Amino acid sequence: MSLQAARNIMLESIDKLSKRMSRPRVVVGGIPGALESHPGSVKGQIRLIQYNEHSSTDKVVESVAELVDWVSHRKPPESYAGLAPTVPGNGATPAHARRTTWIDIDGVGDVAMLEELGKLFDIHPLAMEDVVNVHQHAKFEYYGDTMFFVARMPIDGGGFNTEQVGIFLIGDVVITIQERPGDCLEPVRHRIANAAGRIRERHSDYLAYSIIDAVIDGYFPLLDRYAEVLDDAAEVLQQGGDRSLPLQLHAIRADLLLIRKVVNQHRSAINVVLRDVGYRMEEDTALYFRDCQDHLQHLIEAADTDRETCAELRELYFAMLSERNNDVMKVLTIIATIFIPMSFVAGIYGMNFDSNVSEWNMPELQWTYGYPFALGLMTLMAGGLLAYLYRKGWLTK
Amino acid sequence: MSLQAARNIMLESIDKLSKRMSRPRVVVGGIPGALESHPGSVKGQIRLIQYNEHSSTDKVVESVAELVDWVSHRKPPESYAGLAPTVPGNGATPAHARRTTWIDIDGVGDVAMLEELGKLFDIHPLAMEDVVNVHQHAKFEYYGDTMFFVARMPIDGGGFNTEQVGIFLIGDVVITIQERPGDCLEPVRHRIANAAGRIRERHSDYLAYSIIDAVIDGYFPLLDRYAEVLDDAAEVLQQGGDRSLPLQLHAIRADLLLIRKVVNQHRSAINVVLRDVGYRMEEDTALYFRDCQDHLQHLIEAADTDRETCAELRELYFAMLSERNNDVMKVLTIIATIFIPMSFVAGIYGMNFDSNVSEWNMPELQWTYGYPFALGLMTLMAGGLLAYLYRKGWLTK
Amino acid sequence: MSLQAARNIMLESIDKLSKRMSRPRVVVGGIPGALESHPGSVKGQIRLIQYNEHSSTDKVVESVAELVDWVSHRKPPESYAGLAPTVPGNGATPAHARRTTWIDIDGVGDVAMLEELGKLFDIHPLAMEDVVNVHQHAKFEYYGDTMFFVARMPIDGGGFNTEQVGIFLIGDVVITIQERPGDCLEPVRHRIANAAGRIRERHSDYLAYSIIDAVIDGYFPLLDRYAEVLDDAAEVLQQGGDRSLPLQLHAIRADLLLIRKVVNQHRSAINVVLRDVGYRMEEDTALYFRDCQDHLQHLIEAADTDRETCAELRELYFAMLSERNNDVMKVLTIIATIFIPMSFVAGIYGMNFDSNVSEWNMPELQWTYGYPFALGLMTLMAGGLLAYLYRKGWLTK
Amino acid sequence: MSLQAARNIMLESIDKLSKRMSRPRVVVGGIPGALESHPGSVKGQIRLIQYNEHSSTDKVVESVAELVDWVSHRKPPESYAGLAPTVPGNGATPAHARRTTWIDIDGVGDVAMLEELGKLFDIHPLAMEDVVNVHQHAKFEYYGDTMFFVARMPIDGGGFNTEQVGIFLIGDVVITIQERPGDCLEPVRHRIANAAGRIRERHSDYLAYSIIDAVIDGYFPLLDRYAEVLDDAAEVLQQGGDRSLPLQLHAIRADLLLIRKVVNQHRSAINVVLRDVGYRMEEDTALYFRDCQDHLQHLIEAADTDRETCAELRELYFAMLSERNNDVMKVLTIIATIFIPMSFVAGIYGMNFDSNVSEWNMPELQWTYGYPFALGLMTLMAGGLLAYLYRKGWLTK
Amino acid sequence: MSLQAARNIMLESIDKLSKRMSRPRVVVGGIPGALESHPGSVKGQIRLIQYNEHSSTDKVVESVAELVDWVSHRKPPESYAGLAPTVPGNGATPAHARRTTWIDIDGVGDVAMLEELGKLFDIHPLAMEDVVNVHQHAKFEYYGDTMFFVARMPIDGGGFNTEQVGIFLIGDVVITIQERPGDCLEPVRHRIANAAGRIRERHSDYLAYSIIDAVIDGYFPLLDRYAEVLDDAAEVLQQGGDRSLPLQLHAIRADLLLIRKVVNQHRSAINVVLRDVGYRMEEDTALYFRDCQDHLQHLIEAADTDRETCAELRELYFAMLSERNNDVMKVLTIIATIFIPMSFVAGIYGMNFDSNVSEWNMPELQWTYGYPFALGLMTLMAGGLLAYLYRKGWLTK
Numbered sequence A, B, C, D, E: 001m002s003l004q005a006a007r008n009i010m011l012e013s014i015d016k017l018s019k020r021m022s023r024p025r026v027v028v029g030g031i032p033g034a035l036e037s038h039p040g041s042v043k044g045q046i047r048l049i050q051y052n053e054h055s056s057t058d059k060v061v062e063s064v065a066e067l068v069d070w071v072s073h074r075k076p077p078e079s080y081a082g083l084a085p086t087v088p089g090n091g092a093t094p095a096h097a098r099r100t101t102w103i104d105i106d107g108v109g110d111v112a113m114l115e116e117l118g119k120l121f122d123i124h125p126l127a128m129e130d131v132v133n134v135h136q137h138a139k140f141e142y143y144g145d146t147m148f149f150v151a152r153m154p155i156d157g158g159g160f161n162t163e164q165v166g167i168f169l170i171g172d173v174v175i176t177i178q179e180r181p182g183d184c185l186e187p188v189r190h191r192i193a194n195a196a197g198r199i200r201e202r203h204s205d206y207l208a209y210s211i212i213d214a215v216i217d218g219y220f221p222l223l224d225r226y227a228e229v230l231d232d233a234a235e236v237l238q239q240g241g242d243r244s245l246p247l248q249l250h251a252i253r254a255d256l257l258l259i260r261k262v263v264n265q266h267r268s269a270i271n272v273v274l275r276d277v278g279y280r281m282e283e284d285t286a287l288y289f290r291d292c293q294d295h296l297q298h299l300i301e302a303a304d305t306d307r308e309t310c311a312e313l314r315e316l317y318f319a320m321l322s323e324r325n326n327d328v329m330k331v332l333t334i335i336a337t338i339f340i341p342m343s344f345v346a347g348i349y350g351m352n353f354d355s356n357v358s359e360w361n362m363p364e365l366q367w368t369y370g371y372p373f374a375l376g377l378m379t380l381m382a383g384g385l386l387a388y389l390y391r392k393g394w395l396t397k
C-alpha cells in the first residue's frame, strides 16, 4: 500500500470524526427556546401505542389533534401510582383499565407539529429545542414533573454514527422523538404487542426504561464489529503488516474513544435518574436502571480493552518496523566494515609507483606471491573484522 | 518553506500567547480597591435601555447624574418578584408598569465616572477594581445582593482574543461594563426593541441571562473558524505537507487549549450561579442557565475534538516524514550494499601485480575470459545481495 | 528467537486478552431478567452444608424441592441477630439450635433449577440474570434484605483466568452459585466440618465473609507466579536477553493491569458492604471485612510493584539494545573515517597520468621513496584521525 | 558554547534547586516545640507601629519588656469588634481611641527574645518553632484565638528565592517575624504613616490582610522577570540557538514549577482563612481575602503560561535540531548514492585485464570513444539517480 | 564501566525492590486472626517503662504474667482524662500519682507470649495478626477504645529498608511491638528518664505521639543520604559520566518513589488520628499530631525534589550522549561527503582507456598539467563542499 493511500485513509478518518461531531448550528444571539429545524431534517410520522395488561393498540396518527382523543392533557402526577388516564369513548375509567401510552415520532422536520405537541403536553420550550437540535449529549433532565432523557442510538453502517432520541415521561405517557425513521425499538414494540415479559403488566416508567435499555443494547453489536476489525488487523500483521496499519489503528482508536464518551454520557444520565427520581419510579424500576448501569460499565470496559488491543497491535507493528530498520543499519555496517578495509588494500596495490625506479617502490608487485599475499591480507582483515563482529554478537542476533 | 520562516511562525505564536495572556499591571503594595485605569483604555459611552412588556426606551446618557432620574437608588431586593422601580416623571408606579433597566458602558477609561456609578449603585470597590483591571477570569461573585458576573467576549479578528464584560445585576437594573466599544449584544437589543421572544415579558435576571447567553454564542463561530483552518491544513498535508505544519498545528492547539480554559471558566461561573442564587431567580430562569451549561459543554467538546484532529494531522505528518527518512536510509543501504562489494572486485583487478613476474600474480588478467569472469563475479555478488535484500522484503516494502 | 516467533507470542497474548474479557452475549432488546444460559455452561450440583456450634451436616441434594425441607422460605430479617430457622423434622427451634445453611451450586447451566431456587428464596430476577451471565464485575448489591455479592475467583492454569461466584446472604442462608465445578473454598468447608477457628460459633454473615476472604486469598499465589515469571525474565536478560522479551513483558504487564482492575473491583464492592450494611452485620464481622480491604490493598501494591519491575526490565532491555546500536554506528563511523581518506590517497596514486609527458604529472611515482611516502601519508592521516577520535573519547567509551 | 559549559549550567541549576529547598535540620527525636536557631540566623530588630484613625506611632523598641507598656497582655478576643487595648500612659481608653499594633521583628537569631515574646502573647511553642525553623510551607493555622499565617516573600536577586514571614494575629496586635532584614512591606507602612486608603480606619485583621497582600504582590515582578528571560531565549533561538538552550529552558521550567507550588500553598492557606475564620473578620475583610485568591490564581496561570512557552521554545529548538540532523543524513545519502555507482564504473575501467590477450578483455579500453562512453555511462547513472531522488522529492524538500 | 556491570547493578536493584516489598505469606483460606509467625522472626524481650511527673522506672520483664502486677487489666476509658492505673503494691492510687506505662517488645517470634499479651489487654485478634504479619502498610485503626497504629521505621544500612512497629494506645498504657531489636526510640526513653521537655508531665497519648514523631524523624537522615548520593552522581557526570549512570539513577528514583509511598501512608494514618480520635486526646496533643503532618509534608517534598533532580541528571546524561552521537554522525558525513567525490575523480583518472588508440581516450593523462589539473579539480570539489557545509553551519556547531 502506498504512502499516498495511507494518507488518504487518515484524512478520511479525520473527516469522519469532524462530521460525526458536527456542531449545532447556533444562531448567534438567537431567541432561547425558539424551534428551528436543521436543513435536511425529515418530517416524521406519529405512531401511537396504548396498552394495559388486558389489551394493546398500535396505530399511526395523522395529527397532534387526533392525539387529544387518546390522552387527556393533564399535569404529570407526583408519583407513578394510581394514575387513570382517559380512555377514548369511555367517561368512567376503572382503575384496572389504567393504560400506558407511547407516542413515537420519527423525525424532527415538522416544527409546527412539534410545537403543537409541546403545547398539548406542556413541554418546556428548552426541552423541545433540544429535541430539534439533534446534536445533544445523552443526558437526563426534568422540568417539573416532566422527565426528559436524551439518548443516542447507534446507527447501522460503516463506523460509528448515532441518531438522537428524545424521551419524555409525562404521567402515563411516554413520548419518543427520533432524529429520523428507523430504530432498534422493534423488540420493545413486539413485547408490548405479544405481552412478552412483564412489560404489559407495568406502567410508563418501565416503558421508558425498556426503550432506554433497548438503545443501550444497540451498542453491543457495534463493539463486536470493532473487535472483528481488530482481529482482521491482527491477521494482516501476522502476514507482515502493511504501511497503513498504524493509521487504521489510530482511526479505530479514535472511534472507540468516541464510543466510550457517548456511552459514558448515558451512564451519567442514568446516575441522575437513580439519584433524583428513582424514588418516584414504580416498584423496582430503579433496580432495572441500576442494571442498565452494569451494561454501560461493560460497554466502557469492552471499549477500553479494544483500545488496549489497538495499542498492542500498534506496538507490535512498530517493534517489527524498528527491528527491520535496525537490520538494515546492521547489514550496511557489516558490509561496509568488511569491504572498506579490503578495498583499501586493493587501492594500495592499484597505485602506479614505478617499481623500476627504486626498490622501495611497491616491491610487492614484483614478488612471486604478491597477489596471493594481497588476497591473504584482505582475507585476514575481513576475517578479523568478522570475528570481532561475531564476538560482539552482531552476526547472530 | 524555509526553516527560518517556520521558526518565525513559531516565535510569533509564542509572542501572541504571551500578549493575549497579558498579566495585570500590579502596583506592588498598591491600595486594594483603588481604581487605576490601564493606559490605552477608552472612555466609553453610557447607553440606557429601559423596558417593560408595554414599551421600551433606548438612549445615550451623558453622565451618571442623568441616570439618577431613571433609576431610584435602593438596596437590591431579596427576590426578583414584585419590584416596582421609579419611572421618571411618574410618582405612582403601578405593578404592571414595572420596568427593567439596562445600563451599558463600553469603555473603562473614565475612572471618575465609574466611581460615581459605583457610588450610585453601592458597588463594592473590589468589584469595580475588577471591572477596570480587564484581565480577570470569567467568574461569578456576589457582594450582598449585588450579583457580579465577569464574562469574556471573543473579538473578531485573527486568532483568539477576548474583551472583558463586567455584568452587574442589582434589583431591576443590569449594568454591563465593557472593555471597549463594539460587542455581540446587538441581537439582545434588537429583541428588546422589537419585543421578539419573551424578553420584554420578563425581568432583569432574564436580561442578565440573555446577555451571558449572547456572549457564549459568540464562541461558536470562533471554533468554526478553527475547524476551517484545520481543513486547510489537512489539504496542505494531502499535497505533501510543508515544514511549518507541525509548528502551525502547535500554535492552533495552544489556541484551542486557551479557548477551552476560558470556556470552562464560564461553566464554573454559571455553576456558582445555579448553586448559589438560582433559587432567587424568577420563574424558570435557572432552566435557561442550565441550558447555557449545555452550550458550554458543546464548546468544550468541539475544542477537544479539534485538538484531537490537530494531534491526528501532526501524527500523519510525522508518519510521512519518518517514512521518508526510512526510505532515504534504505536507498543508501541498498546502493552501498550492492556497489561496495562490486567496487571491491573492481579494486582487486585494478591492482598492479606484475603477471609477468610470477604465475601467481593475477593470472586472471591474462585469461581469455578474465574480464567477463570479473563482470560475472560482480553480477553474481550484486544478484546474491539483491536476492538477500528481496527475501528480507526491503526492496518491496 | 525469530521475529516471527515474537510476533506469534504477541498475537497470542492479544487473543487471550480478548477471550478473557469475553463480552456478555447480549440479546439486543431482550427481556430484562430473563434467564438464558450461555452455551457451554455446566449443569452443576447442589451441595448443602448446615451447621451450628454443636454439629454440622454436609450432603449433596438432588433438587431444589429437597431444599425446602432444610430451610423454611421466609423474608430475610432486618438484622442478623435472633434468627431461628426451621430445622427439618423439628417444630420447635430453641435459640441455641440456630443453624447456618450454605447452599453451594457449581454450575449455571440448569436454568430451570436456578429459577426454582430464585422463587424459593425470593431472589430478584435481575440478580439471577447476573448469576447466569458469567461476565459480571465483582460487585455488591442488595435487593431489599437480600445481599448479593459477585466475586471472581482466580482459576489455576497458565495466565490469569477467573470464575464467577455469585454469593447471596439471605437471613441464615448463604447461597453460592459458581460458574463451574472446582473452587478454592475447601479450607472453609474444612473449618466448618472440624469446627476449626470460630466459624461454627458464628453465623451466616461470617460465613459469607469467610467465602469472600477465601476467594481473595486465591490471588496471592497467582501474583507469586507472576513474580517468578519476572525472575526468569531477569535471568534471561542477565544472559543477554532475547528478542521476544519486550513482547513478553508487555503481555505480563497487561495481565497485571487486569488483575489490578479485578482486585480493585472487589475492594469497591467491600467498601459498599462496609458503608451500607456493616451495621447490620453481627458483632465484629465488619472488622473482618475491613481486614479484607487490607489484603486487597496488598494485592494491588504487589501488582503495582510487579508492573514497576516489568518497566525496569524493559528499560534495561532497551538500554542494552540502544547501547548495541550505538556501538554498531560507532564502528561503522570509525572504520569509514579511517579508511576513506586512506583509500583516497591510494586512489590518487592509482591515476594514470603519464609522468613521461610532463614533470608535472605525478612525479611522486618516480621518486625513490614514493611508495613509502604514500604509505606514510596514509599512516599520518589515519593516525591523525585516530588521535582526533581518541581525544573525542569515541575509542574508549 | 561548548558541551562542558552547558553541563556546568545544568549542574548549577541542580545545585540551586537543592539549596533552595534546603530541608529543615531535624534533630532526630528532638523535643517538639523546643526552639533552636539555625546557624547563620540574624538577630533582628523589634519595630513597633501603633495607629488608629487619628494618629500613628512608628518606633524601634529595644526589648520585649518595653513592649509590655504598649500592649496589655490578654487572651485574644472572640471577635474583632469592640476591642480596647491599653494605650500607654492612659488609664481610660475611649472606644474611638482603639489602636492597632504591629510588631515587626526582622530576624530569628535571638531565640531568647522570641521565647520572651511567645510568653508575653501566649504563643504556642509549636508555632514559635515553625517561626524559627525557616523552611515552612506557606500555611495558615490557629491555636485557639491566635491566628498564625506563614508566608514566603520572594527575595530580589537572580533566580527564585524566598524569605519566610510568620504573621500572628492576636486581638488588636499583629506580629510579623521575618527570616532576615529587608522586606516588601514598605508600601503598607507608608499607607499607615500617611493614612492613605482605608487602612487607618480599619483594624488588625485588615492589617494582616494588607501584609499578606503585599507579599503576594511581590510575585508579580518576579514572574515578569522570567517572562523577560524567555523573551531573550526566543531571540537567541531566532539567531540560530545555542547548545545550552534546552538546559537553560529546563532550569527555568523547574523554577516556574517551584513558584507555582509556593503560590499554590498561599492559595490553600487563604482558603483555610476564608473557610475557618472568615466569619470572625471585621466587616468585609473576607472579600479582600477572596480578592487575594484571584491574584494568586493569576500568578498560577502566568506561571503555567510561561511553562507552556518554555515547552514551545524547547520544541522549536529540537525541531530545528532534528531538521538539521535530517539534512545531514540526506546530504550523506545523496552524495553516496550518486558517487558510489559512478566510482564503481571508474573502478571497472581501472582494472588491468590485458586487452591484448583476448578480445573479451575490456575491449572498451581500445574503443575510439571508450572514455566518452564511460563518462557517459557515469553521467547516465548519476542522472538517473538524481531523477529518482528528485521524483522522490528529496532534492527539493 | 562495562555494560555487563551496569546490567548487574540494574538486576540487583530489581531484586532489592522485590525483596523489600516482600508479600505476606498468606495461608490460602487460613483462619482469620490466627497468629502464625514468619520464619526468621526473633523472639523479642519485654521492656517496661512506667513514669509520672515525679518518677520513672525502666526494667526488663520476663513474662507477660509479670506485667499484670504493673498494669491492672481494664477496659480502656472513654477519654484520657482522670485515669488512675493501679501502681504495684499500692491499693490506693491518688490522682497525682497517675502513671503512664510503656511496654516495648522487640520481636514478634514468640507467638504464645503475644497471644497472652493480647488476652491481658483485650486486643482484637485481627490487630495482633497484623503485628505478627510484618508486611503491613503504615495505618491507624481502632478497635473499640483500643487505638492501633502501624508505623514503619527506617533501618540504617544501604538503600531503603523498614521495620514494622505496632503501637497500641490502651488507656494509660502504650504497647509497642517491633519487628526486630534495635530502634530509633532512644531519645524518647532518654527524655523520660531525664524528665527532659514536657513528656513526664503528660500522659499516654503524648507518649504515643512522641514515639510516632521519633519514627518520622528517622526519615530525615535517610533522605539526606539520598541527596548525598545524587551529589556524587552529579560529580561523576561532571567528569564525563559513566554508562551505569542512568541505571543507578533509575534505582535511586525507584527508592525515592517507595519512600514517598511509605511516608504518605503515615500521613494518611495521622489524618485518621486527627479526624477520628483527636477530640479524645488530652489537651493539645492534636496540635502535636498536626505538626507531624507538616514534617511528613516536608519529607514528601524532599523526596519529590530529589526525584526531580534524578530526572534532571538523567536528562543531562542523555543530552550529553545524544550530542556525542550526533557528533559521530556528523564526522562520518563530513568525511564521506568530502572524500567520496574526490575519490571518484581519482577513480576516473585511474581508468585504463588507451590514449594511444584515440584522441578521445583520456587525453588529460597526456596533458602537461594533467595531474595538477586533477588535483585542482579535487581541491575545488572539496572546497566547494566544505563551503557548502560551512554555510550550513555544520562545521562550526
Ligand SMILES: [Mg+2]
Residues within 6 Å of the ligand: A014, A017, A018, A021, B305, B306, B308, B309
Ligand atoms: Mg474533529
Ligand SMILES: [Mg+2]
Residues within 6 Å of the ligand: A032, A033, B291, B292, B295
Ligand atoms: Mg439555548
Ligand SMILES: [Mg+2]
Residues within 6 Å of the ligand: A126, A129, A130, B291, B294
Ligand atoms: Mg438546550
Ligand SMILES: [Mg+2]
Residues within 6 Å of the ligand: A106, A163, A178, A179, A180, A181, A182, A183
Ligand atoms: Mg430513528
Ligand SMILES: [Mg+2]
Residues within 6 Å of the ligand: A213, A214, A217, A295, C029, C030, C032
Ligand atoms: Mg438489556
Ligand SMILES: [Mg+2]
Residues within 6 Å of the ligand: A250, A253, A254, B308, B311, B312
Ligand atoms: Mg486520535
Ligand SMILES: [Mg+2]
Residues within 6 Å of the ligand: A301, A302, A303, A305, A306, C018, C021, C022, C023
Ligand atoms: Mg472485551
Ligand SMILES: [Mg+2]
Residues within 6 Å of the ligand: A308, A311, A312, C250, C254
Ligand atoms: Mg498494553
Ligand SMILES: [Mg+2]
Residues within 6 Å of the ligand: B017, B018, B019, B021, D227, D302, D305, D306, D309
Ligand atoms: Mg505569558
Ligand SMILES: [Mg+2]
Residues within 6 Å of the ligand: B032, B033, D291, D292, D295
Ligand atoms: Mg487586589
Ligand SMILES: [Mg+2]
Residues within 6 Å of the ligand: B126, B129, B130, D291, D294
Ligand atoms: Mg479583584
Ligand SMILES: [Mg+2]
Residues within 6 Å of the ligand: B106, B163, B178, B179, B180, B181, B182, B183
Ligand atoms: Mg465591547
Ligand SMILES: [Mg+2]
Residues within 6 Å of the ligand: A029, A030, A032, B213, B214, B217
Ligand atoms: Mg443562545
Ligand SMILES: [Mg+2]
Residues within 6 Å of the ligand: B250, B254, D308, D311, D312
Ligand atoms: Mg503549546
Ligand SMILES: [Mg+2]
Residues within 6 Å of the ligand: A291, C032, C033, C129
Ligand atoms: Mg440485564
Ligand SMILES: [Mg+2]
Residues within 6 Å of the ligand: A291, A294, C126, C129, C130
Ligand atoms: Mg445485570
